[in-house]
Amino acid sequence: MLANPIQKYKPFVPFDRDFSERTWPSRRITTPPIWMSTDLRDGNQSLIEPMSVERKLRFFDQLLKIGFKEIEVGFPSASQTDFDFVRRLIDENRIPEDVTIIVLTQAREDLISRTVEAAAGARQAIIHLYNACAPAFRKIVFNMSRDEIRNIAVTGTRLVKQHMAKYPQTRWGYQYSPEVFSTTEPDFALDVSNAVAEEWDATPEKKLILNLPATIEATTPNLYADQIEWMHRNLARRDSIVLSVHPHNDRGTAVAAAEFAVMAGADRIEGCLFGSGERTGNVDLVTLALNLYTQGVHPGLDFSDIDEVRRCAEYCNQLPVHPRHPYAGDLVFTAFSGSHQDAIKKGLSQQQADALWEVPYLPIDPADLGRSYDAVIRVNSQSGKGGVSYLLEQEHGLVLPRRLQIEFSRAIQRVTDETGREVTAASVHDIFQDEYLKQHAPWKLVRHRIVGDPSAAEGHTFSIEVDLEHDGQVRTVRGEGDGAISAFVNALGLPVRIMDYHEHAIGTGTDTRAASYVELRLGDSATGFGVGIHRDIVTASFQAVLSAVNRHVKAGVDAMPAEAAQSA
Template sequence: MFANPAQKYIPFKPFTADFAERTWPSRRITTPPIWMSTDLRDGNQSLIEPMSVDRKIRFFDQLIKIGFKEIEVGFPSASQTDFDFVRKLIDENRIPDDVTIIVLTQAREDLISRTVESAAGAKQAIVHLYSACAPAFRKIVFNMTCDEIKNLAVSSTHIIKKTMAKYPKTEWHYEYSPEVFSTTEPEFALDVSNAVAEAWGATPDNKIILNLPATIEATTPNMYADQIEWMHTHLDRRDSIVLSVHPHNDRGTAVAAAELAVMAGADRVEGCLFGSGERTGNVDLVTLALNLYTQGVHPGLDFSDIDEVRRCVEYCNQLPVHPRHPYVGDLVFTAFSGSHQDAIKKGFAQQKADQPWEVPYLPIDPADLGRSYDAVIRVNSQSGKGGVSYLLEQEHGLVLPRRLQIEFSRAIQRHTDETGREVTASDVFDIFNSEYLTQRTPWSLVRHRIEGDPAAGEGRHFAITADVMHEGDKRTVTGVGDGAISAFVDAMALPVRIMDYHEHAIGTGTDTRAACYVEVRLGDSATGFGVGIDRDIVTASFQALLSAINRHAKNGVESDPQAIESETTPA
């Protein structure tokens, strides 16, 4: 890199003195701006392979479905494909009555004529003229003075008015952009804009759209907002002007620039879905709109099926949307981090349908965008108990006690460390099944019978006879206790202490099953859980107890009562 960037890059200073009159920092956006999609023009120009007519039709229809009322459909003087597309929209009556199309032109009479001709016959259309005004363009590209640049914009406006008059059946409107406004001296941009508005004859009933583009994003968003507010307060015919902005994303701050520009007085925003456009793209209208939505302001655009919008844009642009793209990316509602998963799980548990959205880490309800909750929590080596237990609960109805969540998360951690990959919800259940539900060695339950036994002594009212398998051998055991589980523990004749017990139903009606979770200490070993699932709650609890005993045995803890007795009885 250049050793001293201060000598190579001179920051653009929009004002000779600080703009102390700014008021935008204290404002809030309470209503959406006018939205203008330039996907079919600016976005299309930037594609490796520009859209075919069929793709443009599909994209146009999607923009209509979303709710755009102003759509820039092409640069008809620059491309026969664009000209034919505009004519197709008009001739085939594809434009709804409440939608206005926009066609772009440079400041040349032959190009203006071709552009107006392309849109003739539409119910309403906007002709959008642009001419570059920035010093570098005046000097390097056009070799023109400020007066020559201004005269070109004014004379082109007169030509547009004259050409529009040839097609009186169309309701014509006019938009002018002092291109590269972002690096144009504000005083000169104001002079040109006022002259163009006068040439158009702008009135409150015949407004001109004045578009102030950050053609090259060259300053911080607050400086762009200062430029917009300065123009907003200094324009001669402000009540006859729709003030528009067209931020590009060269610095990666187009969304912030657009939001601050609206706070600074802009009425309208031009951009593309998901930020398509030259270089780093135009401002992303989806992000802007949904940012408003999360602040309680309906944007007037419908993204309730955002995946459909993404699929359309990816197909038409032949470019992917990044998986981390705000609101729409495959992973933006996905949490891998254990602490994030735990917070989201708790948030979902408390969130009520009729209450304001308040789920940690999720600034918007995925359901509002047509996204499901299925992929909100996914598990990899960074995940913890919250995510794992959430997947089991969502997919299989298993509500794990907290200590079991912690214990099972270690099994998941071992798996992800060994494989180095993400585990799916299906993987999680398979691991849970292997770790707890299919633990049938050395002990398994064959059948049992429970009877009340009042003569068994105080507090020991249940008697059990059970057939169990141990290492392939069938044994019949008996025991008594003050409950079914304590009677079964007595029958097993093992030094078992039950430290915790939980149960709940899975499903409803005739399909209901019981899930039991038992935390057990066998002898002096550390505690460990067992899990059982059965249509009968008692059977499920016995299976859970044997699951815990078997897991202890798997870890080397003696679980044969005969062996334990021989070890503790003197020879």
């Protein structure tokens, strides 16, 4: 690093003089903004391996379940995959009547034509056009003057209108982004934006969405808020504009920048779940929404099952959510410090169900997000009673998934609270066996016969026959699926939904065994784990499923009777 970085890096200052007219610091957010998810476009384009159509559809359905009404679904002129995905949403009538899709395009006529064609036929759709306006792009990338850049935006808007007119059955909206607004001179950003609004002929009934992206987060969030408020004050047709922001996280302050921008006059926020996106990501809509919730403002988005949302994002993006991620990480409601645990325990013991939330160290009630009170559970090797996962790994080679560590720690907690004694490695393993490995009722695996390769490529279907012992009788069930576990679950005929799966080897050489961990739901129950250990990985996975099912039944969860499982 340079001893004097000012020689290489010039601090960004958006205004020639201090913007002393600012009023945003004294404002509060009392209503949620309009939310727009760009997970399927901006988020998807940043992935190491872009989503398949199956993953995109699953993500789209999850966004609908959360409650998003505006979803950017692709860049249809950029690839046939994106074009086909947009058409599939429309042709298969997958878009609810109150949801608007957005599609992105650059300002070239062939790309605009292709983009409008992709969205034609939707009940309502927004065409999102952008072009870079910042001086570095004008000089380095395009070698163009201000007038030439403005002309690209205006001409592109005119072409969008012309192509929209070909498909009157769709209710069209329009969004324009002066890309890299964050480092564009405010007077030029205003000039281009006003020119676009005039070309679109924006009115209160026919609004323009003007999106002001921090394409590169270049300065502190308060200065970005100044830029937004200056635009908010000076736009020629402010009552005919939905003012939108699209913060990126290059400086790690995107959430603050977005909140300040709303205080400064923004109506709408674009971002991704858990901050997915190029480089350091887009602004995190989960954190923004739940920040509002903790201030007594309902965000209009439903994160009452945050674990399901996180698992969907992890599956579709093929990227993990950090265990310390705000609100959603596996460890955010887990305290390791003894003093923290003590304060949380006391707070929970005094908290009334209908009272204001006042539990120390917890800014939100985990139950509001579908989480349990795992903050009081000790789970690491430094936490006395709670070093259960450490002991199991060190003594028995069992590497428990994080959520299983938390779940199993409850069983340990029950024992230690009842006995008042510390637990040893041997007693931890005994409790683990009783809790997971010895769960053989009401269903017990006798044998199975499988047709097809369990590790076959996606789409391969094979059959399975399973002999199960139930109420002392052995019954044979059959099922099919595209994987060993799916075929087994189908054979059971129970309302089982697999939420997560982990496996690893125990030992080496001829003594190697497989450990399988399955997290599932039985009906509408909460999630719970099952564990199987066997020399054969497929058998271990089946044992794990039955372990979880039996634990659910033992806990009082209703399941279909064994007769319902007869598929033969």
